[in-house]
Each structure stands twice: as structure tokens, then as C-alpha cells.
Amino acid sequence: MSTLIQPPLPGLAAPPAEAFLRFENVSKVYPTAKGPYPVLDGIDLSVNESEFMCVIGHSGCGKSTLLNMVSGFATPSDGRVVLHGSAITKPGPDRMVVFQGYALLPWFSAYENVYLAIDSVKPDLPEREKREITREHLAMVGLTEAADKKIPQLSGGMKQRVAIARALAIRPEVLILDEPFGALDAITKEELQEELLTIWNTQKCTVLMITHDIDEALFLADRLVMMTNGPAAKIGEILDITFPRPRNREEIMEDPLYYDLRNQALDFLYSRFAHDDTE
Amino acid sequence: MVSINTTRKGASTNPFSKLLRSTGNWLPPFLGVGSFLLVWQILSMTGLIALPAPTSLFTEERTRNLIFYPFYDRGGLDKGLFWQTMASLGRVAQGYTLAALVGIGVGITIGLKPGINRAFDPLFQFLRMVAPLAWVPIALVLFQKNQPAAIFVIFITAVWPILINTAEGVRQIPQDYRNVALVLQMSSRRFFTKVLIPSALPYIFTGLRISIGLAWLAIIAAEIVMPGTVGIGFFIWDAYQQNYVGEIVLGVIWIGAIGLVLDRLMAWLQTRISAGQ
Numbered sequence: 060m061s062t063l064i065q066p067p068l069p070g071l072a073a074p075p076a077e078a079f080l081r082f083e084n085v086s087k088v089y090p091t092a093k094g095p096y097p098v099l100d101g102i103d104l105s106v107n108e109s110e111f112m113c114v115i116g117h118s119g120c121g122k123s124t125l126l127n128m129v130s131g132f133a134t135p136s137d138g139r140v141v142l143h144g145s146a147i148t149k150p151g152p153d154r155m156v157v158f159q160g161y162a163l164l165p166w167f168s169a170y171e172n173v174y175l176a177i178d179s180v181k182p183d184l185p186e187r188e189k190r191e192i193t194r195e196h197l198a199m200v201g202l203t204e205a206a207d208k209k210i211p212q213l214s215g216g217m218k219q220r221v222a223i224a225r226a227l228a229i230r231p232e233v234l235i236l237d238e239p240f241g242a243l244d245a246i247t248k249e250e251l252q253e254e255l256l257t258i259w260n261t262q263k264c265t266v267l268m269i270t271h272d273i274d275e276a277l278f279l280a281d282r283l284v285m286m287t288n289g290p291a292a293k294i295g296e297i298l299d300i301t302f303p304r305p306r307n308r309e310e311i312m313e314d315p316l317y318y319d320l321r322n323q324a325l326d327f328l329y330s331r332f333a334h335d336d337t338e
Numbered sequence: 339m340v341s342i343n344t345t346r347k348g349a350s351t352n353p354f355s356k357l358l359r360s361t362g363n364w365l366p367p368f369l370g371v372g373s374f375l376l377v378w379q380i381l382s383m384t385g386l387i388a389l390p391a392p393t394s395l396f397t398e399e400r401t402r403n404l405i406f407y408p409f410y411d412r413g414g415l416d417k418g419l420f421w422q423t424m425a426s427l428g429r430v431a432q433g434y435t436l437a438a439l440v441g442i443g444v445g446i447t448i449g450l451k452p453g454i455n456r457a458f459d460p461l462f463q464f465l466r467m468v469a470p471l472a473w474v475p476i477a478l479v480l481f482q483k484n485q486p487a488a489i490f491v492i493f494i495t496a497v498w499p500i501l502i503n504t505a506e507g508v509r510q511i512p513q514d515y516r517n518v519a520l521v522l523q524m525s526s527r528r529f530f531t532k533v534l535i536p537s538a539l540p541y542i543f544t545g546l547r548i549s550i551g552l553a554w555l556a557i558i559a560a561e562i563v564m565p566g567t568v569g570i571g572f573f574i575w576d577a578y579q580q581n582y583v584g585e586i587v588l589g590v591i592w593i594g595a596i597g598l599v600l601d602r603l604m605a606w607l608q609t610r611i612s613a614g615q
Contacts, residue, residue, distance in 0.1 A: 150520040162514035166536040179522040
């Protein structure tokens with residue numbers, strides 16, 4: 060509710076001392092055969108609680124590395140990533156990930172995949188409650204009918220729905236999505252974007268999401284972080300996307316602000332930081 | 339689609355083409371095996387090879403009795419082929435079970451711990467190249483008795499494919515699955531039963547299938563040099579000592595058939611397991 064009344068402040072002032080999630084002068088250097096390769100250089104960023112943040116940038120700019128330092132799969136070479144005032148050192152269920160390739164266990168059904176996550180994170184919950192949470196989250200993504208199907212029997216869109224249901228079922232504080240809809244067709248993609256927003260509206264966890272799609276970011280995010288090209292990528296610019304929520308795709312596309320923001324992003328990605336080589 | 343189907347159906351009503359199609363499956367192997375037996379028969383009859391002809395397995399009384407009475411038991415070593423085979427299969431079952439337990443256990447350990455793998459891999463690679471027959475004298479020295487020595491020979495022959503394939507299966511667990519386990523902070527027991535075993539199972543079964551064939555090969559080798567044991571291996575050796583060449587041929591055919599059955603059985607289990615996934 061509060062986000063509706065006071066839109067998030069543009070990043071004008073210095074970040075508040077008690078930011079929910081903060082990158083503090085974070086750099087990442089990978090050692091390679093040809094010597095150290097700097098991926099990220101001096102990232103400073105504050106993310107508010109319940110904020111939906113998208114990250115965009117060309118391939119190889121270290122977007123995944125940036126988010127991996129939140130999930131705990133990568134650690135900064137320099138600086139630190141702080142959640143609730145303490146530095147992130149390893150993966151944990153408070154920062155759940157929706158993996159790029161879904162990472163669902165194919166020998167289990169959709170139901171079993173979600174249940175396994177709840178059972179692993181909260182083993183002490185009563186059995187009935189675990190089952191209820193599983194069913195509730197599968198229903199949220201419209202998979203009640205397909206709950207007992209094995210993963211290989213599901214379409215790409217359904218797999219992604221299971222992955223989202225599994226991630227949200229354990230009630231993470233931060234939800235990390237690495238290009239979740241990249242492999243889906245346009246219609247499924249729009250459906251899933253809307254479902255994700257609906258669920259996010261009920262749970263209000265902080266979302267960090269990598270995308271290649273400017274329109275997707277404008278529809279979903281509160282802020283859009285645009286990365287400069289690697290090596291030694293930095294945060295180039297941050298767009299504030301102030302459309303009121305709940306959002307309606309048609310409505311925001313009629314807003315002149317939409318094209319203003321879209322042009323800024325396009326200009327950043329294809330003029331100022333155009334990718335040299337085709338990929 | 340429908341029209342194509344009806345024309346096809348119409349064509350197949352021709353009895354000749356129907357016959358031609360149904361023979362397509364069994365005719366080539368029938369011709370292949372048949373011509374092999376025919377060449378053998380001719381070579382034996384003309385005296386070019388000393389082996390008895392295939393037909394003599396039925397014309398000679400000793401082998402005919404063995405074929406038609408596999409269940410006779412006159413005590414001692416004088417038993418029908420069924421009992422000889424069961425004795426050999428019993429040893430295989432023991433050695434193979436031991437090999438499966440040790441192979442899967444050690445395979446998982448070295449699959450999970452690259453350090454242990456590096457330490458022992460040269461030893462494993464070396465030991466698995468030792469032929470089953472070469473283990474026989476070592477086994478006899480180690481155990482002093484035929485029965486445990488035979489089981490050891492089967493074990494040491496069959497363990498390597500299971501061990502190496504299991505380790506590979508564990509190493510091949512997709513990083514994504516490991517990451518899921520890490521984020522969810524799964525207990526190691528849960529990771530083992532919910533992720534590791536299902537993920538590595540196809541590899542484990544590949545190892546088990548290779549090993550059942552090797553175990554069967556090894557038992558023959560082991561029994562041949564272990565006199566006085568009931569078993570299809572020693573049956574052949576005994577027949578050789580007494581110059582019953584027909585019995586040797588019959589024993590070899592029997593061995594091949596059992597090996598084939600064992601392999602098919604494991605293949606069937608393998609498809610059942612992968613279908614379950």
C-alpha cells in the first residue's frame with residue numbers, strides 16, 4: 060500500500076544508511092589463463108524492501124554475476140553485498156533463485172518439486188500445512204490440474220510456472236530471476252509476467268530480475284538498472300519507472316512517459332553502449 | 339492421413355506382401371545363424387575340423403541326455419546342466435551383489451570427493467585391467483578355499499564398471515540441481531535420496547549391465563581352474579579332461595545363452611528404470 064501513496068524516491072540522495080539490500084563498492088575479478096579478468100567494477104546500489112528491480116545490459120556485462128552475489132553463488136572480489144546489515148557469504152532460502160534452465164528435478168512431479176522445497180526449508184511445519192502451501196502456490200500459477208505431471212511432460216511455460224511456485228512457496232525475502240521468460244513464446248511470456256506481478260502484489264518480496272527485454276522491465280519494475288559493457292562493467296544509469304500499481308499493460312503503453320523511458324533505455328543500450336560484436 | 343492408411347491397408351491384404359513384411363524381422367538372423375550351422379556341419383563332416391557337427395549333439399547319447407534331462411542329479415559332480423548352471427549363478431549372485439554394494443558405495447564417494455578420486459584413480463585404472471583369470475591364483479592364495487575364491491574373482495572383475503560409472507554419474511549431476519540443493523540448504527541425506535541417487539541412476543545401471551556380463555565371464559574362468567566344484571565352468575573343463583568334445587560344445591552354447599538372458603534382463607530393468615523417470 061505504501062508504494063502506491065509515495066512512489067519510491069528517485070536515487071538522488073545518498074542511499075539511506077539502513078538500506079534493505081546494498082552493494083557496497085562491489086568488484087568481481089575472475090582469474091583466467093590470460094590473467095585476471097575484471098567483470099564488475101565498483102558497483103554501488105541500494106535496493107529497498109519490496110522493490111521490484113530489473114537489470115538490463117548486453118551479454119557478458121556481468122548481470123548474472125551481480126545477482127549471483129546476492130544469491131551467494133559468487134562472492135565479491137572486493138567490497139560486499141549486505142542484506143539486513145550483514146554480508147552475504149553463501150546461498151540460503153531467504154534469497155531464492157528462479158534458475159535460467161528452471162532447475163526442476165525431472166524425476167518428480169510439479170507437486171513434488173514444490174513440496175520438496177518447502178519440506179527442505181521448513182521441515183518442522185506440520186505435514187498438512189506443507190501440503191496446503193504446495194497446493195496454494197501451484198494454484199497461484201494455474202497448475203492445479205497439472206500438479207501430478209512429471210516435469211518432462213510439461214511445456215516450457217508450465218515448467219517456469221513450477222519454478223516460480225517453488226521459489227515463492229518458501230517465502231523468500233529476495234526473489235532472484237535470471238532471464239526467466241527468455242525462452243518462452245510472446246503470449247506465454249506476457250501471461251507469466253502478469254501472473255508474476257499478481258503474486259508479487261500479494262507477497263511483496265524484493266525482486267531482482269535480469270532481462271533482455273525493455274518492455275518487460277517497464278511493465279514489471281520499479282527501477283531499471285542499466286549496465287555498461289564489460290569488462291569492468293559498472294552501473295550506467297538507473298531509470299525510475301513510476302507507473303502506478305496495479306499496472307495494466309494497455310494503460311501504461313498509452314502513457315507518454317512509457318515512450319520517454321523506452322527511448323532512454325534504447326538510447327543507452329544501442330547508442331551509448333552499443334555492443335561492438337554481434338552475438 | 340486417412341486415405342494413405344486405407345491404401346496401405348489395401349496393399350497389405352495381398353498375402354504375399356504380408357508374408358514378406360513379417361519375414362523381414364526374423365529372416366535375416368535365421369539365415370545368418372542357419373548358414374553358420376551349415377558351414378560348421380559341412381566342415382565337421384568332411385573332417386576339416388575336429389569339432390563334432392551340430393547334429394551330433396542330438397545323435398550322440400551323452401549330449402542328448404544332457405539336453406533332454408537338465409534336472410537329473412546323481413550326487414557329487416554328476417548333475418544336469420540346470421544344476422550346474424544354478425551353482426554357477428549362485429556364485430555370480432553373491433560376487434555380483436558384493437560388487438554392486440561396494441561399487442556403488444565407493445563410486446558415490448569418489449564422485450563426490452575429487453581428492454579421494456585423484457588419490458585412488460590410478461590404482462583403480464590399474465586393477466581393472468587385470469584379467470579375471472589372473473585373479474584366480476591370488477584369490478586361491480588369499481582365501482585357501484575354492485568357494486570364497488570364486489566369489490572374490492567375480493567381485494573383483496565386476497566391481498570396476500559399477501564403480502567407475504557410478505562415480506561418473508555423480509560427477510554428471512547438473513550444477514543446477516546442486517545449486518537448488520544449496521539454496522534450499524538440503525540436508526545431505528535429503529540431497530542423497532532426492533537428487534543424487536535419481537540423477538546418477540541411469541549411469542549406475544549402465545555399470546550394472548556391463549558388470550553382469552563380466553561377472554558371468556569371470557565365473558567360467560574361475561571354475562575352470564577350480565577342480566571339484568559343481569558349476570558350468572568346471573563341467574566344461576571336466577568334459578575336456580575326459581575328451582567328451584560334444585559336452586564342451588554343449589556347455590559353451592549353454593553359457594552363451596545364459597549370458598544373453600542375463601544381459602537382456604539387465605537391459606529390461608534399465609528401460610524400466612529410465613521409463614520411471
